[in-house]
Amino acid sequence: DAGVIQSPRHEVTEMGQEVTLRCKPISGHDYLFWYRQTMMRGLELLIYFNNNVPIDDSGMPEDRFSAKMPNASFSTLKIQPSEPRDSAVYFCASSRGSGSYNEQFFGPGTRLTVL
Amino acid sequence: QKEVEQNSGPLSVPEGAIASLNCTYSDRGSQSFFWYRQYSGKSPELIMFIYSNGDKEDGRFTAQLNKASQYVSLLIRDSQPSDSATYLCACFSNTGNQFYFGTGTSLTVIP
Numbered sequence: 372d373a374g375v376i377q378s379p380r381h382e383v384t385e386m387g388q389e390v391t392l393r394c395k396p397i398s399g400h401d402y403l404f405w406y407r408q409t410m411m412r413g414l415e416l417l418i419y420f421n422n423n424v425p426i427d428d429s430g431m432p433e434d435r436f437s438a439k440m441p442n443a444s445f446s447t448l449k450i451q452p453s454e455p456r457d458s459a460v461y462f463c464a465s466s467r468g469s470g471s472y473n474e475q476f477f478g479p480g481t482r483l484t485v486l
Numbered sequence: 487q488k489e490v491e492q493n494s495g496p497l498s499v500p501e502g503a504i505a506s507l508n509c510t511y512s513d514r515g516s517q518s519f520f521w522y523r524q525y526s527g528k529s530p531e532l533i534m535f536i537y538s539n540g541d542k543e544d545g546r547f548t549a550q551l552n553k554a555s556q557y558v559s560l561l562i563r564d565s566q567p568s569d570s571a572t573y574l575c576a577c578f579s580n581t582g583n584q585f586y587f588g589t590g591t592s593l594t595v596i597p
Contacts, residue, residue, distance in 0.1 A: 404585070406587075412589070413574075413587055413588060413589030413590060414530070414574060414576075414587035414589075414590075415587070416584060416586070416587075427584060429584075430584075462529055474532045474535070475532070475585075477529035477530050477531070478529060479528075480529050
């Protein structure tokens with residue numbers, strides 16, 4: 372298996388622009404997680420899905436952030452409009468079964484820079 | 487107060503020594519605990535998980551859990567330069583049905 376795939380790997384954009392991050396989870400995994408990592412705040416869970424349904428989006432910082440999972444093999448995280456404070460590394464992770472005892476496999480991340 | 491607290495370090499140990507990484511958590515509803523290793527510029531990867539009080543050993547790694555003290559630790563025996571990385575402690579809380587990560591401890595093993 373190729374593992375969790377994320378694109379793009381790097382994104383540089385200007386404040387106010389729309390940014391879309393993409394993720395393909397490992398085949399057969401029914402949980403998908405979106406995280407944001409910064410030096411100051413560490414790794415923060417933004418939202419997670421189970422069987423394509425959003426379960427908890429309490430970590431989404433603002434209405435500017437939205438996430439979708441139209442099918443079992445694809446998810447997007449969108450920021451509109453983007454702001455410099457959104458600059459971070461965004462990770463997607465997937466797991467099989469309940470997250471409490473199951474390993475999450477992380478993608479390589481998308482490094483977002485908002486100028 | 488953050489749900490998971492770690493000393494950010496950096497922690498430096500000589501090659502061959504034991505590295506001790508510590509983590510505390512605030513939610514008593516947390517049931518399972520994870521240690522992830524993250525090399526610079528890479529994504530986190532799972533080293534171990536533990537959910538029962540006591541010790542769990544896997545090769546050179548030992549995870550220790552004390553639920554009464556809300557404390558988790560990771561011991562790395564015979565540390566190698568390749569162990570140099572940031573180690574993230576995480577817990578899964580049944581209360582919030584959520585994962586919480588600490589900010590990580592940076593470890594450097596000096597040859």
